[in-house]
């Protein structure tokens with residue numbers, strides 16, 4: 111016998127199991143298919159959860175270090191007052207504090223194209239906006255910033271004028287949109303342009319990082335809001351992100367649960383297939399026992415059959431889930447390479463592990479039953 | 492110490508089956524022994540207890556009363572696991588329906604009883620046994636590529652792989668035509684001498700009786 115054959119026969123249970131599965135390929139394939147579906151359900155749902163979560167986190171990411179202050183429900187002024195802004199400045203020390211006034215308007219191009227934009231009036235625009243072309247003035251006095259996309263649609267270029275409230279502003283810089291929620295089309299102009307409004311709609315404090323932002327939140331809370339009273343509403347996206355994260359953890363668990371149910375169904379199918387095939391082979395197993403094959407050896411052989419179904423189903427299922435993951439990430443994040451991250455790859459491992467475990471567990475009873483069948487009884491048929 | 496001539500013995504063996512409130516006494520006190528190098532046939536009408544007796548001799552079943560001795564040792568109260576070990580090393584089986592495993596080659600089928608002894612490679616002995624029963628050119632054939640007589644030769648080789656002291660055959664020629672049956676019996680006779688085994692064969696076939704050194708007749712669970 112060849113050396114390879116010698117080697118594989120060192121694991122007789124495995125070889126026998128493999129040959130036994132080869133005897134009824136259709137049945138083996140169908141049993142495996144059940145497992146494949148279970149694995150794909152677990153792994154793809156898990157990966158989809160990861161993709162959605164990563165996408166949401168990316169959207170929030172840029173805002174985690176910003177604290178937004180608005181007028182609270184218990185405030186007796188309309189908007190945040192100058193005094194409050196000064197008080198905030200004194201509390202946060204060196205973090206930029208940017209008071210904003212907001213409005214909206216419709217911009218139109220020379221050839222009649224229109225765009226609805228939100229208008230933000232600020233002074234120190236550079237603290238909040240990063241321009242992709244042009245420059246972001248430290249003090250915005252006469253110019254304007256416009257989101258890239260809007261500029262493109264309207265055919266507006268750097269230096270071109272835009273009109274707000276009857277006044278012209280030259281576009282000094284173009285900014286990326288999409289950095290945060292609700293920031294579609296935006297026109298940023300000097301705060302003086304919105305002077306008719308009392309107070310400020312909001313004040314943004316740009317902290318060094320998410321942790322400092324949260325510290326700022328609690329400092330401001332204790333400074334301005336006593337007890338349940340809310341003079342100022344103070345929010346930070348980091349805290350929102352925590353909520354979002356815990357929401358997605360729950361969602362992922364629910365998705366995994368759904369996947370696990372399909373694997374339970376698959377393992378019931380394996381149990382059925384294994385039980386049928388051991389009952390069919392009762393006489394044959396009786397012969398094995400008669401010629402001196404031990405109970406434990408029969409048990410291992412049949413468990414190996416079940417394990418094979420799990421391993422094959424697991425491998426095929428993991429491969430299919432990997433493909434599904436590529437598609438999911440390509441659709442949700444426009445970047446299929448993200449599937450190679452551990453966060454999503456581990457779901458392939460979970461799927462595979464579940465498949466093998468479920469199959470072996472399903473094989474236990476048929477294997478135990480076959481191994482303990484008395485050889486005389488089995489041979490009588 | 493000289494090895495005992497009688498390798499397997501039943502002493503006053505009784506076997507009762509309880510089926511649906513009824514008790515069937517398949518064996519009613521049988522004394523039987525077989526020696527190395529002899530072929531004994533057990534004949535008798537259907538239902539007389541031949542298979543039951545062979546199951547006791549083959550350690551596949553235990554008697555309701557009486558004693559089973561293997562090489563002089565009382566194995567009556569052995570557990571199923573102990574009996575499995577004894578069957579593995581001391582007893583070979585040949586069945587009427589051959590009972591080869593369809594997914595294994597002839598050589599692998601012969602090796603089957605020792606397959607899980609991974610420390611001991613029996614492939615040379617398997618090939619040798621197959622050559623001795625005239626199947627040297629069929630080692631890698633699967634059972635569905637073999638004739639009935641060839642299958643029974645593979646089964647005989649399988650029965651001998653672990654160098655047993657006893658070879659048990661239940662109607663070994665029952666599924667074969669007369670001429671093929673005769674070649675199988677020639678084979679058994681030769682191997683009986685070469686391997687010095689005790690052969691106990693159950694049969695209806697008078698042809699087989701001609702080959703036997705001794706014959707016992709079983710009627711209604713009693714040896715005549």
Ligand SMILES: Nc1ncnc2c1ncn2[C@@H]1O[C@H](COP(=O)(O)OP(=O)(O)O)[C@@H](O)[C@H]1O
Nearest residue numbers: 508510515517536537538539540541542543544
């Ligand atoms: N497992 C069993 N359960 C019940 N009755 C059995 C069983 N095995 C054999 N018998 C009965 O015992 C008797 C002897 O059977 P058996 O040894 O098979 O006879 P033979 O092989 O000589 O035809 C028969 O009456 C048979 O029905």
Ligand SMILES: [Mg+2]
Nearest residue numbers: 538541542543
């Ligand atoms: Mg019979």
